[in-house]
Amino acid sequence: MTVRWKHLIVLVILLPLLGLGVGWSGLMSVRASTGHWAITDWFLHWVMRNSVATRVAFVDTPPLDDPALIPGAAGHFETGCATCHGSPAQAAPASVLAMLPPPPDLKKVVLEWTDAELFEIVKHGVRFTGMPAWPTQSRDDEVWSMVAFLRKLPDMDANAYMQASGLHGIGHAGEVSPLPITCESCHAESKLNDTSLIPRLAGQSEAYLLNALKAYADTKRPSGIMQVAAGTLPREGLPELAAYYANQPRATRPLVQQDAGLVEKGRVLAEEGRVADKIPACLSCHDKASANPAYPKLSGQNSAYLRQQLSLFHAEIRGGSFYGHLMEGVAKQLTPEDIDAASAYFSQR
């Protein structure tokens, strides 16, 4: 018995030492050029699949059929994903395909995953592979819109992809040289409508636009999409962008027929607030000439965008500029019906 114990103790001490010795010797290869052994490759993917499958057990998949989910995600795919995975408009560069493991062509592999599994991979990334996590962990709606986009990807040709992402290109479909994504790829007035989750910027307050861009760049307003778009720009360029959009005329567009009762409820909230619930009149801060110019205009904004921002404020995850806390206090008091009503009203105002 005593002899066995001794053996065990020697083994427990020796094994880690042996491991350290092998690591120290430099004999273990970390070369990506030689690839993994087939068994290592199989093992790593097996571990990854099990990990993803276990973590999605309690993930509820929201409805993903709203077409408004696609444009922001598609534009972000081009800047944040296509660099590694390629896209229907352009294959991944050879330098990236030399990664270990190489980023797969998503058109081919997304069918192997459920919506919840794609959500898990895109939100959290995959360790030891180079697959990054979503730039912010505090909101899930953008990640779900990326999942909605990935579902459409297998059926997209170069034209459909360029249309969805707002990518401009030189040449003909199939042999285009895409130009980089710009602000207009996503924010062009002509592409937006009342159901868009991408906000109209034309004619918005300049001070507010600048504060919003700084808030994204400083990660004080979480958005994976806008953190990438604004965070990669030189800071000195932000005032020019804010001025450019503030001076754009906001195109008039046909009014969407909203529920009249809802609009009326929104009007009352906007003009009078609701004293019993300590809700101030929205118009005491918004769309008022004498108010602080750093407060945003809401009139004519897409109702879907307004609804989403109010829901984010209500859940205390919207963040924003130095003034964001003012709005958080207001939004906490709003019911889901108030949010629908105010959004319907301001979109028509």
Ligand code: HEC
């Ligand atoms: C720096 C390169 C890189 C970027 C950027 C990147 N990925 Fe990946 N991605 C990878 C690599 C490498 C893998 C392979 C992981 C593996 O094989 O386990 C991967 C795997 C995936 C997978 C799982 C596919 C499979 O079957 O293995 C999905 C889905 C995915 N990426 C989506 C995205 C999306 C969406 C984005 C943009 C938000 C993105 N990736 C950005 C490198 C990248």
Ligand code: HEC
């Ligand atoms: C890939 C699509 C995409 C690109 C490219 C993009 N945006 Fe955005 N932008 C969005 C989305 C989506 C939102 C809403 C994000 C949120 O929920 O906070 C947004 C929000 C904004 C806001 C906040 C407006 C408000 O009312 O609060 C500003 C300002 C803005 N973008 C400016 C820009 C500028 C300037 C550029 C170019 C440097 C740009 N965006 C590029 C998609 C994009």
Ligand code: HEC
């Ligand atoms: C005390 C002043 C104040 C009141 C009252 C107020 N807000 Fe705000 N609201 C703000 C400020 C300030 C911001 C911008 C925060 C930032 O800079 O990030 C804002 C932002 C918003 C936004 C986001 C706009 C965008 O483009 O992203 C919406 C939507 C909004 N408010 C709706 C409302 C509604 C609806 C009401 C009434 C129920 C209301 N607000 C009442 C101060 C106020």
